């Protein structure tokens with residue numbers, strides 16, 4: 001491999017402006033590896049970064065959900081080998097802020113993330129610090145292996161609850177995270193998980209996987225019957241969904257706020273209901289420790305992912321970030 005080799009990268013220069021640029025291979029520093037990216041998921045966070053509603057350091061190559069093969073090693077790299085198939089945790093923790101020292105590194109005040117502050121995976125090659133790498137069985141499809149990151153986030157969100165077998169829950173929002181949530185909640189022994197989603201194709205995918213669904217706009221009577229659930233999950237981050245979650249949750253139940261609402265956005269909410277029902281409104285952000293479990297579940301085929309993912313090219317990413325294909329797909333994954 002020549003160090004003068006140029007390769008294509010998708011670069012976001014300012015909100016709404018991105019292009020594919022030829023980039024030359026960077027020199028690896030100590031404890032860094034070069035990953036040849038095989039697949040990279042396009043995520044709601046990427047869309048927020050693209051629109052300037054999530055804090056990022058521009059210019060940047062987006063993409064924090066990726067998998068690929070190790071192509072070259074920097075000095076001092078001891079635990080991985082060239083050719084190994086890996087996926088990554090994109091988050092670099094400072095290890096000395098209060099959150100890090102208290103054992104919650106995913107809440108690090110100085111967090112830097114690949115694809116957010118440092119160049120990420122929407123590129124043929126990406127430089128990755130060795131400590132972010134996780135091995136994956138080589139026969140696993142990269143289009144699935146790269147989803148270890150969002151699955152890790154979902155598992156951590158559910159770890160924040162105390163889910164018991166036989167539980168009843170509803171997920172609001174049937175995008176990719178909502179669909180993963182349905183499956184993960186069922187894996188944990190729920191007897192009923194309902195998806196609330198206005199878009200027909202998202203409901204259809206969930207129906208085909210055996211989940212009950214409600215269209216909140218055309219089935220208002222079903223919405224009023226949706227109550228006394230053990231917990232609800234907001235994976236929509238829009239409209240009156242958080243209020244609907246509060247209304248559908250049983251006294252003493254939990255509302256998990258998974259969706260990334262735009263920074264600075266305020267919502268009308270009726271605190272009396274939270275007070276009177278003694279609800280717990282629980283936030284969740286990235287994950288500290290769920291990635292090994294996520295990879296094991298992918299390797300076992302525990303999640304039905306084939307009906308959720310659509311392979312796209314680097315050239316198509318901007319259309320997906322603009323939301324031009326939202327009526328067609330659940331999750332776009334860039335195949336490099």
Ligand SMILES: [Zn+2]
Nearest residue numbers: 043045065150
């Ligand atoms: Zn993501």
Ligand SMILES: [Zn+2]
Nearest residue numbers: 094097100108
């Ligand atoms: Zn920290």
